[in-house]
Each structure stands twice: as structure tokens, then as C-alpha cells.
Amino acid sequence: MLNGVKRDIPEDLKPYTTSDAFTKEKRKLISKKKKQLNTVFLSSIEEAFDLFNIKSNTCLSFHHHLRNGDYVLQDVCKIIEKRDLKNLHFAPSSIFPSYTKLVDLIINENVTNIHTNYINGPVADTVSKGCLKGKLIMNTHGGRARAIESGDLHIDYAFLACPTVDKFGNGSGAVGKSACGTLGYAISDLHYAEHVILVTDNLVEKLETYDFDGNYVDAVVVVDSIGDANGIVSGTTKITKDPIGLKIAKETAELLDYLGIIKNGFSMQTGAGKTSLAVVKYVSDIMEKNKIKGSFGSGGITKSYVEMLEKGLFDELFDVQCFDLDAVQSYKKNKNHLAMSASQYGNPFEKNIIAEKLSFVILGAAEIDLDFNVNVTTDSLGRLIGGSGGHSDIAYGSNLTIIISPLTKSRIPIIKDKVMTVTTPGNDIDILITERGIAVNPNRKDLVEKLKNSHFPLRTINELYELSHKITGIPKEIEHSNEIIGYVEYRDGSYIDCIYKVKRQF
Structure with missing residues (x-):
């Protein structure tokens, strides 16, 4: 098992394999001829x-x-x-x-x-x-x-x-x-x-x-x-005004700058959440201050990215989905605002996908566990609330994957011993940034070395876990039923977790 990916996947299903084990040469292609009829x-x-x-x-x-x-x-x-x-x-x-x-x-x-x-x-x-x-x-x-x-x-x-x-x-x-x-x-x-x-x-x-x-x-x-x-x-497409969210966003941008990632030719993707958009704003400020021009921004595009393109901070935007009407208008009129297919975006068996050209990505989490596995599929009760979307695709492909989140949400700790559902394996997560400290995945020894003498508030994920319990108390463990209602399929087609019927009705 890899980084806490631990569920009992039925034997007749394709088991989880590491993301390095893609058998690209075995890709089966289905040729579809263009239509002959009107x-x-x-x-x-x-x-x-x-x-x-x-x-x-x-x-x-x-x-x-x-x-x-x-x-x-x-x-x-x-x-x-x-x-x-x-x-x-x-x-x-x-x-x-x-x-x-x-x-x-x-x-x-x-x-x-x-x-x-x-x-x-x-x-x-x-x-x-x-x-x-x-x-x-x-x-x-x-x-x-x-x-x-x-x-x-x-x-x-x-x-x-x-x-x-x-x-x-x-x-x-x-x-x-x-x-x-x-x-x-x-x-x-x-x-x-x-x-x-x-x-x-x-x-x-x-x-x-x-x-x-x-x-x-x-x-x-x-x-x-x-x-x-x-x-x-319908999503949140405005920059947060919450002091905690702004603190996390500012520290994230400062960390990226300290690591030397915000430099000419870099590329990035963030989510469309309020705190993620604040990260975009702070990164944009650093770029303008230091006269840095990136190569591209990608993903679901929002007004924040459109403004960066129009300011000349990026050469191009690669857009798989417009998240607001400003992005729609930009796509219509700006020749450097480019469409991409989901396959060009993140298909692991395609060549030169955008997900594998990213310098860094900023992602969220409903839960993260001590092995850095991330859940954005279910809440802590096991109820379906979302899904990977591009989360796993870009977490694997990017040079640096950062999870940003408050340490607690509604007095519930974000860090779990084991997440309810694994969406993205911990091997693909590099850093967790909260308002009370930053945890680096120990697998990224290069990052640990670069940051060990920095001013950033570094803690282990176990230390953040214990700190959250001092704030909220130890939450009662929620049991799921034994009835499997679905599966989380990793990007290569293997299964990494089961989804269970909720035990507590709502």
C-alpha cells in the first residue's frame, strides 16, 4: 500500500498502482472515423x-x-x-x-x-x-x-x-x-x-x-x-475577505517566491475558491513588482487569470472550462486565451499534457491525513460533496503541489488519522499550508532542506494534527457502512478507494 491508500478493493477490480507505473505502451486506441452522412x-x-x-x-x-x-x-x-x-x-x-x-x-x-x-x-x-x-x-x-x-x-x-x-x-x-x-x-x-x-x-x-x-x-x-x-x-469566484484565508494565501505566495518558483517562464494553476483566488492576487503582485512574465496559466479560468493575461503577466491561458463570464468574454476575443480538451489537459496516456508542464498548483481539501492523502470526494460523514475533477491530474503532474486550508473548519479538524475517502494519493502532495503552520511531505527531502532555515512556521503534519485536537478536542470517529456504492478511479484507470453508503441518514 502507498502512503496510506488502504481500502479493501474487491479482487475482481483493477488494484491501485503507483502513478509511476503507467503502462503507456499498452494504451488501447479506438479509431473513430468522421461522419460520412450529412x-x-x-x-x-x-x-x-x-x-x-x-x-x-x-x-x-x-x-x-x-x-x-x-x-x-x-x-x-x-x-x-x-x-x-x-x-x-x-x-x-x-x-x-x-x-x-x-x-x-x-x-x-x-x-x-x-x-x-x-x-x-x-x-x-x-x-x-x-x-x-x-x-x-x-x-x-x-x-x-x-x-x-x-x-x-x-x-x-x-x-x-x-x-x-x-x-x-x-x-x-x-x-x-x-x-x-x-x-x-x-x-x-x-x-x-x-x-x-x-x-x-x-x-x-x-x-x-x-x-x-x-x-x-x-x-x-x-x-x-x-x-x-x-x-x-455558481462556484465561489471572488477573492476571500476572511483574515485566515488571506493569511494562508499571502504565506503561500511568499513561500513560492522564497523557493524561487515565481520566475520568468513559470506556469501555474489554482482552484476557483476564494482563498485560491487570493493566492493568484498575491502571486500577481509579486510578478508585477519583480517584472516577471510567466509562460501560461491553466485550468478552469476566472477573471483573476484574465486580468493577468491582459496585463501581460502570462503569454497564454490554457482553458478547459470558463468559471465566470469574464473568462467567457476573454475566450471570445483574446487570441492568447486558448481552449484545451480534457485529454490535452490531463489524460495520462497523451503526450505533452498541460498537467505535466505546471510549475506549481494550489489545491484545496475537505480532509487530509497523516500520510498526506487528500479527500475532496466526501465529507467527514461519508456524504458525497464533490470529486477529483482535475485534482489528481495536476497533483501528479505539477512540479510542486500545495494544499491550502484552515486547520479547522466549523470546529472540525482538517487533518485526520485516515481520510474518509482517498481522492488524491499522498505521494502526489508536497506541502500543506494552514494558518497555524506549514507541513512538508517528508518524501520531498529537497523542500525540507530548502526550508529548514527559513522564517516560515514549519511543523510536521503530526504536530498540526495534535494542535488541531487541542483546539477542537478529539473528534469522534465516524464509521461507514459495509455497503459499497461506488469507487474512486485514479487517472490511469486503477481504483484507489471505495465509496460507502452513509451510515447516518441526513
């Missing part, structure tokens, strides 16, 4: 069900670029419920609170298996209670692309929301009343699904540039609305 244009999603004779026991995929504003998955769910299709496999790139109709389909066993990278809201609660008849598989963003392209995840029908489509079947996320920016998570679906259906609310004569190549598109459905683009800002 794209069909339809006036309703129901017509698409009729045209392709969509039945029970098939796999449907979706993307989440409209996030909490997406209507397409909901509309497809309504048709499935009406036709009472059964035993469907859903493979949305993420699941958001607005997807309430999917709850009914799970309870009624219309949908019995789910692959996704992130899950939150009523669907997460329903699955946590053990209502999904089959299993939930939690991918990473790069791992989902790998699974689709290798054939591990076979998609029969991809329903892809697309803000603008032209009469050649080409699609763009940059323009239209529902513009959401890049469409990077859906490129693997576009290229490898058996049947591709674009759903749009803006049909135009011709697009000069586009995200989706119409040669891969079987049908276009034109509807009144595919969603509300304002829903893409």
Missing part, C-alpha cells in the same frame, strides 16, 4: 430519441460547461422518465445541484450506473443513501478522457449542449445567448461516442471558428434554451 437537424430532443431509437440499457453522456445553469441533462431526463427507459448508464462530466430530475430516475431505476468527475447536491445525497442500483464511478478529468478514448467507457449517445451551431454542424461555446466559453470536457465525447447530438438555442449560417467539428456530429437539436449562462458562476 448532419440531421431536429426541432426537439424527443425527435432525437426517435431518430436513433434510444432504448434501455444504453450509455448517455453530457458535459457540464453550463454548470448549474444547464438545462439539457434535465430535458433528457424528462424524456427518459416519460418513456420509462430502464437500466441506463449516465456519464456526465459533472453533476450539479440543478439536476434534480436525475434523482427521480435513480429512485425509479431508470438510471442505474453513473460515471462522473464531480457530484454535488440532491443527486449526491441520493447516491450517498444507497439509492443507485448499480455503482458510481468517480473519474478525474483526465481519467474520464482516457476512459472514453481507450474504450473503457463506451458512450452510445452524447447529448452535448452547444451555445451556437452552424448549418454544417460545427459548434461554438464562445458566442450566443448561452455562451459558456470553452467546451473542453466534451471533446472526447464528440470524437468517440457512437452517436453525437448537439443541442443548441442559436443556429447560424456559418461559424468561422468553432470548438466542435461538425464532421463528428450526427444530429443538431434546436431548442428555445439550453440553459442560463449565469449558472456557470
